[in-house]
Amino acid sequence: MKLHKLLIILFLSTIALSATAQTESQLRRKKEAIQREIEQLQKNLNKAASGKKLTLQQINAINAQIRLRQDKIGTINSEIKNLDNQISQNTNTVHTLQGQLGDLKKEYAGMIRFAQRNRNAYEKMMFVFAARDFNQAYKRIKYLQQFSQYRKKQAGYIENTQTELNGKIKVLDKTLREKSELLKEQERERERLGKDKNQQSAALNQLSKQERQFKQDIVTRKKQQAQIERAISAAIQREIERRRREEAEAARVAAAKEAAARAAAIAKAKAENKPIPAAVAPVKEKTTNELLTNDASSAKLAAGFENNRGRLPYPVSxxxxxxxxxxxxxxxxxxxxxxxxxxxxxxxxxxxxxxxxxxxxxxxxxxxxxxxxxxxxxxxxxxxxxxxxxxxxxxxxxxxxxxxxxxxxxxxxxxxxxxxxxxxxxxxxxx
CATH class of the missing domain: 2.70.70.10 (Glucose Permease (Domain IIA))
Structure with missing residues (x-):
């Protein structure tokens, strides 16, 4: 039962550590990606720093760098939290293994003492011959054989448990070192964040001196962006109108066919003295989105685009x-x-x-x-x-x-x- 309990604890510990390792790998990749973004922004800022005029792009880049630095510190905190969980799990496993090892050693010591007392062949034979009948003698022979086998197994359990314990202690030491390195990295990132905020403060001070020029730059940007947006909006509107004309033409042809068919049906009903069939309800006018997806290929593209919400790749690195x-x-x-x-x-x-x-x-x-x-x-x-x-x-x-x-x-x-x-x-x- 003790062996089974030990195996269950080790199995659950392995599963937990495997899940933690996966999360740790994801966090490491995220941290590396953030660092690449920070480095690219810094290159752009270094290039732009030679200009005397402060621009909106520079301010946005500084703000983005601060945001990324904060995200990186948050990711490091998550890594540290994961390591704390690993340290806690490994510490518990080490204590459990130490307790199990102590129990196994006590049991093995008892078996050794018993074996010492019954170490010669004469005493074993006397133990067998002292049986009441042949059946009990056979059971005593089997007991002695099984006892010897169990003692060997117990020695194997002790050796394996000791190996497992040593391995867990090594992992625990490694995790503690990793945590120490992460704490140092976190401190370095906090210092860099402080420098980024100083840079932001300096940029805002410079901005106050160049306020008139800065506002003029934004006005110019707004005008240019408005012109681009009008061009795009006009192109989309033309596409919608083209689709609307096509829909209207298709509706006109369909209505003409429907009118002819209804006239024939009315004439036939009158000739046969039957009730005149009811008029077909007018088709409801389509919305803009319905017009843009009124063919199979457009509808398929729209559905695929919607299904990939949150998974579209970045348009540029x-x-x-x-x-x-x-x-x-x-x-x-x-x-x-x-x-x-x-x-x-x-x-x-x-x-x-x-x-x-x-x-x-x-x-x-x-x-x-x-x-x-x-x-x-x-x-x-x-x-x-x-x-x-x-x-x-x-x-x-x-x-x-x-x-x-x-x-x-x-x-x-x-x-x-x-x-x-x-x-x-x-x-x-x-x-």
Whole structure:
């Protein structure tokens, strides 16, 4: 029973540690990914630092770096918590093994003492011959054989338990060292976070000195973005109107056929003196999203896009430095219809899902590409070059162009629209 209890404890401990190891591996990968993003942002900031004028992209990059640094510290805290759980589990296992080893040694000592008392063949024979009958003598012979076998097994159990105990102690020591290293790393990241916040404070002080120029830059950006959005909106509206005309024409033809068929049915009913059939109810006008998915291929693309919510790949390798929605930088208000992803100049920009290139336009010296996925549209702004044209079919992760440098940093503006409604891309792309 004690052996069974020991095996159960070791089995449960192995399962728990396996699950923890998996989580630990995931956390390590996440931490490494965050560090890569921080390093890329720092490269961009170093490049932009040579300019005397502070830009919105620089401020967003500094803020994003602080956010990433905080995420990394949070990930390290999770790693430490995992290690604490491992330390607790291993400590409990070590105590259990030590207790089991002590019990096994006591039992083995008792067997050794018994064997010492009955160590010569004469005493064993007397033990057998002292039996009441042949059956009891046979049982005593079997007992002596089984006792000898059990004593050997018990010695094996002690040896295995001692080996397992030594292994667990080594793992425990290794885990304690890992925790010590993580605590040092956490302290280093806290120091770097403090430097990042000092950099943020210095940037905001510089911003107050350049307030007029900074506000003018934001006004210019708003005007340019508004023009791009009008061009995209107009293209989508034209597509909707084209679909509406096609639907209206199809409805007109169907209504004419229905009218002719009804006239024939009425004439026949009158001739046969039967009730006149009821008129067919008018077809309800389709919504914008229904118009954009009124064919099988468009409906399939839209359904596939929806099913991949939260799993779409990043359109470019980088970090989100400006998020979706209304937010303020100093006293200036910004309404971002998508997200801005800072990456490396010339990096490949890729389609996030299968679709058809809906629009390629050159505005303010940079390319804009819009891809249609049924009633969904993905928009890629600030491309230096493009490798697709209107009407091209693209697959997920196909390269559509390269990222341009917008002033100080290379930044992709990425949007997702459902019909004419903007959606938050962070809810759709993979974490």
């Amino acid at each position: 980088g970090t989100i430095t400006e998020r979706f929605g209304v937010h303020k930088v100093d006293q200036a208000s910004m309404d971002n219809k998508g997200v801005n992803i800072t990456g490396a100049e010339g990096a490949a920009v890729r389609a996030v899902f299968d679709g058809e290139v809906f629009l390629v336009s050159l505005i303010y010296g940079k390319y804009v590409v819009v891809i249609k996925h049924g009633n969904y549209f993905t928009i890629y702004q600030n491309l230096r070059t493009v490798s697709v044209k209107k009407g091209d079919k693209v697959d997920t992760r196909d390269a559509i162009g390269t990222l341009a440098n917008s002033g100080d940093v290379a930044e992709l503006h990425f949007e997702i629209m459902r019909g004419q409604t903007n959606l938050n891309p962070e809810a759709w792309i993979s974490k």
